[in-house]
Amino acid sequence: MKLSQIIQILVFFTLLVQLSNINAQEVKCKACNKVIEGKYIVVDGNAYHPNHFVCAKCNKPIKGNYYKKDGKYFDEQCYANSVAPKCSVCDKPLTGKYLTDFYGIKYHAYHEKELHRCDNCNRLISQNTTKGGVQYSDGRYICNICRKKAVTTEAEYQRSLKKIIASLKNYGLNISLNNVEVDAVDRNELKRVSDKNYSNSARGYCLTTVMKTNYRSTTKITKSHKIFVLNQIPAKYIEATLAHELMHVWINENIDHKLSKQLEEGACNFISYTYLKSDYSEDAQNIIKQMKDDHDPIYGEGFRKVYNNFKGKYLSELLNYLKRHKSL
Known part of the structure; x- marks a missing residue:
């Protein structure tokens, strides 16, 4: 999933030196407030005696290029070294x-x-x-x-699965642990099981298997779910991924119609957000920011649409919406 970057530009100024032979009786120096006679320089519309336009750091006259910050002027060397x-x-x-x-x-x-x-x-x-x-x-x-x-044991992944299922139940998302298992895998295996659904930002994938058993005139349908999560990543990223994939489990168990990818992935990201929103750790806040800033039209835009429509509401409203609609 992609990081947000802020480009900051420090504006670079070139010193404008003006030589004047005109009568400068009405031109006053910005620094000393005295009338300038002869040569002077103009910076940001203000006139200075050549030796009065000085660096705010070393207090020496600025002879060439300069930088401006917070209303103060600095020569190149002082700016680079101190500012x-x-x-x-x-x-x-x-x-x-x-x-x-x-x-x-x-x-x-x-x-x-x-x-x-x-x-x-x-x-x-x-x-x-x-x-x-x-x-x-x-x-x-x-x-x-x-x-x-990074978590390095399968047992920790299993404990995380139980933890997330119990936590999501408090929000009204009920998922049985009996038909869900988790497997920690490397990227190559995740790519293999995800097949055409794989993306470079993916940390997990939910594989649902449907079994039909016929007995006389009755057909019994049983679904089992295996969640694949990248191995050797920190616990909070495992938990966020499991929350996302467990929403896929709920959808596969409870929704009969096919949802648009944007709605499904957006809803799954929203569940991950719901789980993390009260966690103020750096990892949790970074994951939330990644979701909010994601430019992907399915995962990122899908999350923002679900978030804007269902934030502050009971989770049951989102679940009922998914049962009645195919897209946002």
């Missing part, structure tokens, strides 16, 4: 275009082409920002922040 924010990746001054991510990390735009992003949390992987990272055997890049919190 400009530092790149979180390389620690060099950010004096031009730079990016700021969800975590408040500021960095040069060109690092986007040099470094990998964590396939889990979407952080830019570097020694300074994440203490490095690793590449799993299935091709995923994982930062060491996520790797340190």
